[in-house]
Amino acid sequence: MKIAMVGSGYVGLVSGACFADFGHDVVCIDKDEGKIESLRQGVMPIYEPGLAELVAANVKAGRLSFSTDLAASIEDAQAIFIAVGTPSRRGDGHADLSYVYAVAQELAENLKTPAVIVTKSTVPVGTGDEVERIIRESGTAVRFEVVSNPEFLREGAAIGDFKRPDRIVIGAEDEWAQGVMKEVYRPLFLNRAPILFTSRRSSELIKYAANAFLATKITFINEMADLCEKVGADVQDVSRGIGLDNRIGAKFLHAGPGYGGSCFPKDTLALLKTAEDYNSPVRLVEAVVKVNDSRKRAMGRKAIEALGGEARGKRVALLGLTFKPNTDDMRDAPSIAIVQTLLDAGAEVVAYDPEGMEAAAAIMPEVTMAPNAYAAIEGADAIVLVTEWDAFRALDFARIRRLANAPVMVDLRNVYDPAEVRAAGFEYTSVGRP
Ligand code: UDX
Numbered sequence: 252m253k254i255a256m257v258g259s260g261y262v263g264l265v266s267g268a269c270f271a272d273f274g275h276d277v278v279c280i281d282k283d284e285g286k287i288e289s290l291r292q293g294v295m296p297i298y299e300p301g302l303a304e305l306v307a308a309n310v311k312a313g314r315l316s317f318s319t320d321l322a323a324s325i326e327d328a329q330a331i332f333i334a335v336g337t338p339s340r341r342g343d344g345h346a347d348l349s350y351v352y353a354v355a356q357e358l359a360e361n362l363k364t365p366a367v368i369v370t371k372s373t374v375p376v377g378t379g380d381e382v383e384r385i386i387r388e389s390g391t392a393v394r395f396e397v398v399s400n401p402e403f404l405r406e407g408a409a410i411g412d413f414k415r416p417d418r419i420v421i422g423a424e425d426e427w428a429q430g431v432m433k434e435v436y437r438p439l440f441l442n443r444a445p446i447l448f449t450s451r452r453s454s455e456l457i458k459y460a461a462n463a464f465l466a467t468k469i470t471f472i473n474e475m476a477d478l479c480e481k482v483g484a485d486v487q488d489v490s491r492g493i494g495l496d497n498r499i500g501a502k503f504l505h506a507g508p509g510y511g512g513s514c515f516p517k518d519t520l521a522l523l524k525t526a527e528d529y530n531s532p533v534r535l536v537e538a539v540v541k542v543n544d545s546r547k548r549a550m551g552r553k554a555i556e557a558l559g560g561e562a563r564g565k566r567v568a569l570l571g572l573t574f575k576p577n578t579d580d581m582r583d584a585p586s587i588a589i590v591q592t593l594l595d596a597g598a599e600v601v602a603y604d605p606e607g608m609e610a611a612a613a614i615m616p617e618v619t620m621a622p623n624a625y626a627a628i629e630g631a632d633a634i635v636l637v638t639e640w641d642a643f644r645a646l647d648f649a650r651i652r653r654l655a656n657a658p659v660m661v662d663l664r665n666v667y668d669p670a671e672v673r674a675a676g677f678e679y680t681s682v683g684r685p
Pocket of ligand 1: 402403404405406407462465469503504505506507508509510511512513514515574575
């Protein structure tokens with residue numbers, strides 16, 4: 252089957268490479284000529300484990316190619332995916348759909364062979380209707396259907412998530428479109444992965460509801476962590492104790508500095524906008540957004556407390572800057588608010604991150620980037636572990652004690668065993684543990 256993927260960013264590239272690996276003939280399209288040229292040379296625009304290898308193997312096999320020419324690339328494609336960005340619109344939090352609609356317009360002008368047009372970008376309820384209207388109103392005589400097929404990929408684990416999904420959601424009621432989508436996902440279908448056919452609007456909402464629920468779960472355990480600190484309980488025990496209840500589930504109950512990234516912050520805001528538009532408030536999610544926002548700065552204050560309440564003239568070493576490990580993504584990373592809080596309080600900040608420093612340097616020019624964890628720690632009055640990269644899970648505490656100015660550690664991801672770190676001579680603070 253021939254598949255065209257419009258948009259070769261994170262979602263488009265991962266999905267395109269995985270569809271090619273399923274045996275389809277895939278062309279990934281992007282307006283950015285530099286990006287397409289790099290991709291042709293095997294250079295990935297993002298860091299995602301296994302992606303470069305997957306792309307190379309499928310390019311070599313002749314199943315995957317890259318192009319800036321949408322009109323030529325969509326010819327004969329039975330499925331055309333829209334996988335362009337839907338960032339938060341400046342000012343009002345609404346998802347910015349201008350890229351999606353621009354693609355719809357271009358498809359309308361260039362569609363020559365029957366195709367199922369699939370929205371993979373995360374789009375508010377009703378966007379599929381609008382895409383359909385744009386194409387319909389162009390007066391095209393070619394048969395097409397617009398379906399919704401949201402992605403549920405975690406950065407850093409995207410390829411595994413794509414190939415072994417918990418479920419595939421397809422918002423398509425038309426029989427022909429359903430058949431094409433079954434063919435698109437044929438290997439997963441044969442593997443009996445749950446494939447859920449719903450209406451287009453339900454599918455669009457499922458994506459937002461899923462992310463809002465996960466954001467709620469994280470925020471819930473984060474507030475429990477705060478309470479644990481006050482009452483002398485251990486949030487990791489609480490998390491396990493509730494998570495073993497199948498109705499609750501153990502995942503996404505890891506307390507930390509607040510969720511960040513390219514999805515949760517943006518999607519929760521967009522869901523609130525939809526709720527507002529339809530006059531059907533989701534107050535729980537409103538609270539989640541507020542609590543998570545204030546938490547990030549609170550983590551900066553936690554570090555200042557560990558410094559004895561005064562940050563002026565002190566040097567703080569930050570380990571990890573990205574919103575989670577195994578990505579170079581800095582979007583809405585908690586580190587941004589933590590750094591700001593520390594700088595506002597007069598601290599000097601030195602940081603190290605295995606993949607995120609280039610992106611971080613542009614956002615936080617006042618921060619000195621160190622070549623490795625130990626260089627960041629040299630002369631530090633406190634060490635703050637912000638992102639749980641594997642590289643920070645087995646630090647040499649004896650070496651750190653020699654390098655640091657003071658043995659103070661704030662572990663915002665509960666990576667270490669408190670007793671062990673204290674035995675190594677450190678003043679140790681973590682999240683929600685006595
Ligand atoms: C998320 C969703 O998981 C995915 O299904 C969706 O399609 C896109 O958004 P992603 O943003 O890549 O994926 O990362 P994820 O692993 O879900 O983590 C999001 C944030 O929550 C990170 O900042 C992470 O550190 C935080 N988190 C996650 C916690 O603080 N505690 C947890 O228990 C889980």
